[in-house]
Amino acid sequence: MTQTDALTLVADIGGTNTRVALACGVELQPGSIRRYRNAEAGSLEEVLKKYIAETSASPVAACIAGAGPVMDGVLRMTNLSWVIDEACVREASGAARVAVLNDLQAQGHALSHLGPDDLRPLLAGGTGSGSTRLVVGLGTGMNIAMVFEHGGLTLVPPSEAGHMSLALRQADELGLAEFLKSEGEFPSVEEALSGRGLQALYQWRRAEAGNPGAKPPAEIMAGVADGSDAQAVEAAEYYVRFAGRVTGDLALAQLPFGGIYFIGGVSRSLAPYFDSMGFGASFRDKGRFSDFMDQFPVWLIENDEAALVGCASHMAEIMGQTPE
Incomplete structure (x- = not known):
């Protein structure tokens, strides 16, 4: 996969599957979306490490969203036993800048790009x-x-x-x-x-x-x-x-x-x-x-990809990459 200098790893965690993709700015990279069954992984870290290994991606930032309350950067999934914080996302993805969102927050960040x-x-x-x-x-x-x-x-x-x-x-x-x-x-x-x-x-x-x-x-x-x-x-x-x-x-x-x-x-x-x-x-x-x-x-x-787009948009804003 062709890399750029500013790839963001984005993930949308549902109750059954987790979708992971790469984005450049607010644009999802064609062919980068992959789906993983949560039952086959013990944690989000396993999913992200598998994605990185399969794609040889080197993201500079990562943003994940999931169905559950987020407090102080910690996401507790409602229908999974996973607890996700910024430290585990940073370690699994290798990204320096990370963010953790509720899935509805990610959808909100996507609205301007629909x-x-x-x-x-x-x-x-x-x-x-x-x-x-x-x-x-x-x-x-x-x-x-x-x-x-x-x-x-x-x-x-x-x-x-x-x-x-x-x-x-x-x-x-x-x-x-x-x-x-x-x-x-x-x-x-x-x-x-x-x-x-x-x-x-x-x-x-x-x-x-x-x-x-x-x-x-x-x-x-x-x-x-x-x-x-x-x-x-x-x-x-x-x-x-x-x-x-x-x-x-x-x-x-x-x-x-x-x-x-x-x-x-x-x-x-x-x-x-x-x-x-x-x-x-x-x-x-x-x-x-x-x-x-x-x-x-x-x-x-x-748009089934709206949550992924929202994650990309949020990180693009944080990193000053949002188009004028």
Whole structure:
């Protein structure tokens, strides 16, 4: 592989796989992305050392992102036993400059480098030209990233918004809270707006119908697609309405006039139903502030490499390599 003087190693750690690539500035190097199964490695260090050995890369910087909280430069993966800090990334990669991000932070850093082909419009809004933006991740878990521009830098503070209390406004929704409590779960946003949240909604609707049962998310979505499972359709409808309500609340808290961007596997599965199942109505249901909500455009990010691009962008900014 042809090397340059300023290659950055970037990595996106998921629950099952870790993707590693090389970037020059904000551009991922063609053919450099490789995927590794986490079950076949005992740590991120093993993955990075294997990548370096396979590619003979000599990065000057490294930035990794993973699904889990980051505090003081230490990432604790939510669905893996891995604990990752800057020292281990530096030792494994040989890079002098390193950074550790939450995966939603990486997505936030990527926003300025996404084109029209990377985005699917979900809800029309304002011009989307504001500097404040919001990333909403609906997948294995739920979290958000607030994105600000200041002094030529992109600022993406960490968040654990998925553990906020779920706003329940209708009488029937109180039954969901009781169901979650009976299952030993706190009625948080994540317990409704995640993969297991969709499962919980389905189980709740089955229990309410007097026909208890469970299905994995893929089977639930199959029942939604062909209309063969009434409780699956109900679960999806509640999911979409909760997604609209929660996202609307977050929009009022942050005022992301630059737009709201959904990511994650559950987002992609349910986005085709946002219009028909009332996402927009729930998003706008803010009383006298309903018209105000029309200022926030909503998109779905469809670029699978966005987190890697975000890692590259973050390091490019730190190292002064971002194009004018």
